Amino acid sequence: LNIFLRFALAGFAGTLLGLAATNALLQKSPAFAGIRAGPWFVAPKSGSADLDPYSRAQLARTGEIALAHAEGLSFLARNDSDGHRLDAHCTYVLSGQVPESRYWSLTLVAPGGALADNPARRYGFTSAEIVRAADGSFEITISRNARPGNWLPAATPQTFDLVLRLYDTLLDFSTSKLDASALPRIVKGACE
Amino acid sequence: MSAVDRILTAALYMLGIVFVAGFVHILAILLMPYLAPNDSFARLAPLGKIGELVLLPRAEPGQQMIPFADPAVAQGFCLFDLDKGSLYLHGNLAGGGLVTLSFRTRSGRIFYGMTDKATQHGTLDIWVLTIAQRTALEADEDEDEQGSLRELRIVAPEKTGFVLISAFVPFPSARAQSEAQIAALSCAVEPVEQSELRDGPAKTSVGQLSTGRQVSYLRAN
Numbered sequence: 001l002n003i004f005l006r007f008a009l010a011g012f013a014g015t016l017l018g019l020a021a022t023n024a025l026l027q028k029s030p031a032f033a034g035i036r037a038g039p040w041f042v043a044p045k046s047g048s049a050d051l052d053p054y055s056r057a058q059l060a061r062t063g064e065i066a067l068a069h070a071e072g073l074s075f076l077a078r079n080d081s082d083g084h085r086l087d088a089h090c091t092y093v094l095s096g097q098v099p100e101s102r103y104w105s106l107t108l109v110a111p112g113g114a115l116a117d118n119p120a121r122r123y124g125f126t127s128a129e130i131v132r133a134a135d136g137s138f139e140i141t142i143s144r145n146a147r148p149g150n151w152l153p154a155a156t157p158q159t160f161d162l163v164l165r166l167y168d169t170l171l172d173f174s175t176s177k178l179d180a181s182a183l184p185r186i187v188k189g190a191c192e
Numbered sequence: 193m194s195a196v197d198r199i200l201t202a203a204l205y206m207l208g209i210v211f212v213a214g215f216v217h218i219l220a221i222l223l224m225p226y227l228a229p230n231d232s233f234a235r236l237a238p239l240g241k242i243g244e245l246v247l248l249p250r251a252e253p254g255q256q257m258i259p260f261a262d263p264a265v266a267q268g269f270c271l272f273d274l275d276k277g278s279l280y281l282h283g284n285l286a287g288g289g290l291v292t293l294s295f296r297t298r299s300g301r302i303f304y305g306m307t308d309k310a311t312q313h314g315t316l317d318i319w320v321l322t323i324a325q326r327t328a329l330e331a332d333e334d335e336d337e338q339g340s341l342r343e344l345r346i347v348a349p350e351k352t353g354f355v356l357i358s359a360f361v362p363f364p365s366a367r368a369q370s371e372a373q374i375a376a377l378s379c380a381v382e383p384v385e386q387s388e389l390r391d392g393p394a395k396t397s398v399g400q401l402s403t404g405r406q407v408s409y410l411r412a413n
Binding site: 018021062069071074109128167 | 205208209210211212213214215216217219220221222224225228230231232234235251252253254256258259260261262263264265290292293294295296299300301302303304305306307309310349356358360361362363364
């Protein structure tokens, strides 16, 4: 085999391998650098200018717009509090603490960030519209079928993700450690 | 060629392939923010002109402009291209609802972020500029004026990008109100050129522009 052809082939194979590795790495979800607290994942750097190149590349690829640090913080849950993948065939109860913020919103999305169509046109809750108990606590029931109280329809075909956004929050990771008890629990109930 | 030679040659080629792969990988990661065809800028750019405030349609299933968009916010944006002039964003955030602004470059870098709490009585008076444009603005102000300026001047690290304005919608029925808060703001391209400033007529005093805005510096048109 001609030596130049061999070189060209090696270069081609290397390029393919490099692109394949990049593609595989960027499909890793969620972002690279972040903090886990219970079921929640947060990438506080995604809202700042000194974002790592991998997370930047990932955001550019998906077209997602991360909240700027001054705007708030976004938490993503792909699993329940026991570490099992959130599944639209099961019922979940989300309850507990939400870190102090002016407003927060909880949104249910399909993997990849698409809203799930449902007859109730309910895609999430905000801190203002949620029905609370007398002591201020709340429970959100996530299930396919309608429930009394704060019902969030799990309208995706299979799995789903939950996004909790804290707007104008005082939460800061540079000075304090994030504790799972500061964030809501997601407890699985019965499955179909 | 002996067997050892063959193995050595093959190993060298493998090493070469891995080296090229590593190089391509690093290059792809670094270039992705500039080349990705479907990033947030590419999704927003066709919807509006430079220096024009555009209200985004409500995030609904099947017609989301941006993945993971929060259905509990109303959003608008202004594109900027500093080669065509600086971006001037102004207006009043009446109503007291939560409004956040983030300033982003075309390649996705966030260079400034703020909420309505950071404004003076809800008044927004913000310039997005290059360093040269900021210098041109400052060149014609004396020190007293600089101290009294209430406007915010932000130097963008890239020439193109957008300002995203988000107004929180606490209840679905409050959406129109939140959208009105965004629509009450306006964006404009304001050319600022140093040479024109320097060669321009004598310094003007505080004057009223056609936009109705008080200016305490000379503006080149």
